[in-house]
Amino acid sequence: MxxxxxxxxxxxxxxxxxxxxxxxxxxxxQNLPIYTYGPIIHNEEVVKDLEQKGVIVLxxxxxxxxLERGTVIIRSHGVAKDVYDRLESKKIQIVDATCPFVKKIxxxxxxxxxxGENIIIIGNPEHPEVQGIKxxxxxxxxxxxxxxxxxxxxxxxxxxxxxVAQTTFNYNKFKELVEILEKKSYDVSVLNTICNATxxxxxxxxxxxxxxxAMIVIGDKHSSNTQKLFEICRKACNNTYYIQTLGDLxxxxxxxxxxxxxxxxxxxxxxxxxxxQNNVRIIF
Ligand code: F3S
Numbered sequence: 001m002x003x004x005x006x007x008x009x010x011x012x013x014x015x016x017x018x019x020x021x022x023x024x025x026x027x028x029x030q031n032l033p034i035y036t037y038g039p040i041i042h043n044e045e046v047v048k049d050l051e052q053k054g055v056i057v058l059x060x061x062x063x064x065x066x067l068e069r070g071t072v073i074i075r076s077h078g079v080a081k082d083v084y085d086r087l088e089s090k091k092i093q094i095v096d097a098t099c100p101f102v103k104k105i106x107x108x109x110x111x112x113x114x115x116g117e118n119i120i121i122i123g124n125p126e127h128p129e130v131q132g133i134k135x136x137x138x139x140x141x142x143x144x145x146x147x148x149x150x151x152x153x154x155x156x157x158x159x160x161x162x163x164v165a166q167t168t169f170n171y172n173k174f175k176e177l178v179e180i181l182e183k184k185s186y187d188v189s190v191l192n193t194i195c196n197a198t199x200x201x202x203x204x205x206x207x208x209x210x211x212x213x214a215m216i217v218i219g220d221k222h223s224s225n226t227q228k229l230f231e232i233c234r235k236a237c238n239n240t241y242y243i244q245t246l247g248d249l250x251x252x253x254x255x256x257x258x259x260x261x262x263x264x265x266x267x268x269x270x271x272x273x274x275x276x277q278n279n280v281r282i283i284f
Contacts, residue, residue: 003280004212006204006263010273012197014099015041015266018076021097025071026053033070037083038128040075040097041267042223045245067092077128078102080135081110102129105164105193106136112162112189113138118155120144122177123166130166145169150180161188167195168225198225198266205229205263209236213257216249217242218276219265226265233263246275 011019018040025034035056039047047057058064058072064086071093074083078098087094098106109119119137123130124145134141144150155161163181165174171194178190209215215237219226221244234240239257243249254260260280264273 001257001281002259003277004208004259004261005273005277006201006208006261008197008201008204009218009262009264010266010268010270011041012195012201012266014076014101014195014197017099018073018097019046019269021095022050022055022073025073025095026050026055029054035067035070035072036075037064037072037079038075038077040073043220043267043269045220045272046267046269061086071095074098076102078106078132079128080132081106082135098132099167099195101167101193101195102132105133105167105191108164108191108193109133109137109141109162112160113140115160117160117162117189118142120153120161120163120181121166122163122174123169127166129168133164133166144177145173147176147180150177153181153184155186157186159186161186163188163190164193165191167193168198169194171199201225201263201266202229202232205261206232206236208261208263209233209240212237212259212261213239214254214259215240215261215263216276216280217263217265218244218273219268220244223265223267226268229263229265233261237261243276245272246279249276249279251280 022036022040033056035058037058039057072087073095074097076097076099113119119141121130121133121143125143130143134143163178182188215233217230217233230242262277
C-alpha cells in the first residue's frame with residue numbers, strides 16, 4: 001500500500017502566515033480583545049479553535065466602528081485603505097497579515113491611480129480580496145471577469161490604463177480579457193499579479209490523481225479552491241473522495257486499493273492532513 005501526499009497540499013504561504021500571526025497574537029495577548037476582520041481562513045475547524053481561544057470574528061464595517069480597544073488582524077486577502085483609516089482614527093492596533101503578493105497589488109494600483117491612470121481589476125467583484133484592491137485604486141476603477149464586460153469597456157482615448165488580476169484568477173481567462181482590451185488601442189500596462197500557488201496545487205493534484213487507485217481531497221465544504229481541486233481529481237480518478245476531516249472518511253468505501261493520493265485545499269491545516277495520512281497508512 002502506497003500513500004502519496006501532494007507536497008503542495010494545504011496552506012499556501014500567505015494563508016499560513018496569516019494563521020500563524022493570529023496564534024502568535026493569542027500567545028502574546030495581554031488581556032485585550034483580539035479580532036480578525038472576517039474569518040482568518042475558510043476553515044470551520046480553525047475558526048472554531050481560534051474562537052475558543054478568545055478570537056472574535058468581525059463580519060461587517062459596522063462592527064468595526066463599534067470597537068473601542070484591542071487588536072484587529074487583517075487576513076491574507078487584505079482590505080481597502082479606508083479600513084486602516086477607520087481603525088487608526090480610533091487608535092485600534094492593527095496587525096497586518098495581508099499576503100505580500102496582495103499588498104503588492106495594493107501598491108501598484110495606488111501608484112498608478114495617483115498619476116491619473118484608470119485601473120482595471122480582472123477578478124470576481126464579490127471577492128473580499130478584489131474589494132480590498134479596489135479600495136486602493138482611487139475613483140477610476142472597474143472590476144470585471146467576463147468577455148462581455150471586457151468588450152463593453154470604454155474610456156476616453158489617450159488615457160492610460162493599468163490592468164491587474166485577482167491573485168487566484170485563471171491565467172488563460174486573464175490573458176483572453178487582456179487581449180480584448182489591448183485590441184481597443186488604449187494605452188495599457190498589464191501587470192500579471194496572479195499567484196501560482198493555486199495553479200501548482202492543481203497541477204500536482206491532477207498528476208497524482210492520474211496515477212493512484214483512490215484520491216482523497218481534504219478541505220472545508222465552503223472552500224471554492226477545494227471544490228475545484230476535487231473536480232480536477234475526480235476527472236483524473238473516479239475513486240475520489242471529498243472530506244473535511246478524518247471523521248468523514250469511510251475507509252471501507254475506498255475498497256481494495258494499492259495506491260492512495262492525498263491533497264488538500266489552501267485552507268486545510270496540516271494537522272488535519274497528517275491525521276488522514278496516518279490513518280490511511282495504518283488501515284491499509
Ligand atoms: Fe498569497 Fe498566493 Fe496564497 S496570493 S494568500 S500565497 S494564493
